[in-house]
Amino acid sequence: MNGLRLAKQTWAILLLLALLPAVAGCGLRGAESAAPEANEPKGKVYYTYFDTVSYVYDYAGDSAERFDDRSAEVSHILKEYHELFDIYHEYSGVTNLCSLNKAAGGEAISLDPRLIDFLLDAREMYDTTGGEMNVMLGAVLRLWHDCREAASADPEHAAIPSEAQLREAEKHTGIELLEIDVEQGTARISDPLASIDVGALGKGYAVERAAEYLEAEGAAGYVLNVGGNIRCIGTRPDGSGWVTAIRNPDRAAEDFALRINIQDTACVTSGVYERYFTVDGQRYHHIIDKDTLYPAAFYESLTVITKDSGLADALSTALFCMPWDESAALAESMEGVEALWVFPDGEQRSTGGFAAYAPEP
Numbered sequence: 001m002n003g004l005r006l007a008k009q010t011w012a013i014l015l016l017l018a019l020l021p022a023v024a025g026c027g028l029r030g031a032e033s034a035a036p037e038a039n040e041p042k043g044k045v046y047y048t049y050f051d052t053v054s055y056v057y058d059y060a061g062d063s064a065e066r067f068d069d070r071s072a073e074v075s076h077i078l079k080e081y082h083e084l085f086d087i088y089h090e091y092s093g094v095t096n097l098c099s100l101n102k103a104a105g106g107e108a109i110s111l112d113p114r115l116i117d118f119l120l121d122a123r124e125m126y127d128t129t130g131g132e133m134n135v136m137l138g139a140v141l142r143l144w145h146d147c148r149e150a151a152s153a154d155p156e157h158a159a160i161p162s163e164a165q166l167r168e169a170e171k172h173t174g175i176e177l178l179e180i181d182v183e184q185g186t187a188r189i190s191d192p193l194a195s196i197d198v199g200a201l202g203k204g205y206a207v208e209r210a211a212e213y214l215e216a217e218g219a220a221g222y223v224l225n226v227g228g229n230i231r232c233i234g235t236r237p238d239g240s241g242w243v244t245a246i247r248n249p250d251r252a253a254e255d256f257a258l259r260i261n262i263q264d265t266a267c268v269t270s271g272v273y274e275r276y277f278t279v280d281g282q283r284y285h286h287i288i289d290k291d292t293l294y295p296a297a298f299y300e301s302l303t304v305i306t307k308d309s310g311l312a313d314a315l316s317t318a319l320f321c322m323p324w325d326e327s328a329a330l331a332e333s334m335e336g337v338e339a340l341w342v343f344p345d346g347e348q349r350s351t352g353g354f355a356a357y358a359p360e361p
């Protein structure tokens with residue numbers, strides 16, 4: 001482990017893609033209106049997937065037509081996974097995780113093979129993370145989600161779930177309640193009060209499927225950024241990578257706490273500042289520690305760099321929920337995984353190999 005303490009306080013950080021100005025502008029303005037010069041990076045932005053903003057960038061100089069085709073297919077893949085993973089809405093012709101939750105306690109239902117593959121993956125991540133990343137935590141997460149929504153509608157009366165409600169909900173969070181029949185292509189939640197929530201890894205998983213498509217196309221020099229789940233495909237044409245930056249707490253600040261140079265890999269951050277609500281001056285964020293059933297209190301943020309964006313996303317949530325010794329041990333034990341922990345007092349620690357991505361301390 002490297003214990004690196006930076007000069008600047010970083011009690012809250014934000015992972016940003018430090019894009020070329022032209023691309024940042026075009027991304028934020030909306031792709032359709034962007035008209036980049038020849039050889040300038042091209043970008044498209046989508047607002048409808050995973051409750052966040054998605055960007056597709058091409059630094060490889062593809063023709064406008066080819067970029068249109070490729071970004072349209074990326075958008076299509078994101079849309080399909082968005083619909084499959086949605087736990088709040090159903091879509092016509094799609095049996096999704098909302099359908100699975102609705103059927104809890106009843107018969108097994110047939111699912112799209114992509115959903116079966118995903119569920120197997122999610123269950124494996126439960127084992128890998130010692131249960132810290134548990135997609136069957138839905139009953140508990142829903143209590144927090146409902147309080148967050150209520151707080152946003154009526155901040156004066158914001159409240160948190162009671163201990164009794166949380167402990168009651170916890171009884172319906174066993175991973176074994178999710179039954180998957182690979183041969184039949186069906187799944188079932190055996191307890192009517194249990195539900196699945198894939199917020200911790202769904203986005204990253206979908207991004208990885210889009211990255212797979214681009215790789216199969218032979219595309220290189222692309223960057224996907226779906227709500228901060230960043231996945232670089234290949235390198236820039238000159239062989240260099242891209243700079244992502246961990247920002248200082250003051251969102252207005254121009255300088256960054258730490259810059260990271262990445263290529264051909266994913267980079268995902270989970271942080272306390274991403275989604276939260278406030279009760280009696282206390283902030284409650286959206287990543288829940290399975291032991292306390294309250295927001296995990298170990299770190300301000302946690303960044304994972306590893307090639308597979310789905311793994312990066314799942315791990316970013318899991319490592320965030322683990323005390324330092326366990327969190328560090330798990331990250332170090334995994335081949336090709338690097339992580340950066342930012343503690344509440346601003347201290348930063350990282351895995352041994354992380355420094356290779358952060359050339360300027």
Ligand code: ADP
Pocket residue numbers: 132133134135137141197198199200201203227228269270271274275286287288289290313316317321
């Ligand atoms: P985000 O996707 O919001 O950037 P994360 O990847 O850390 O951040 O995922 C947070 C989401 O994961 C929460 O909104 C919730 O849906 C879900 N979640 C929170 N805590 C856990 C947990 N311990 N296990 C599984 N899922 C969780």
Ligand code: MG
Pocket residue numbers: 199200201270312313314315316317318
């Ligand atoms: Mg995550």
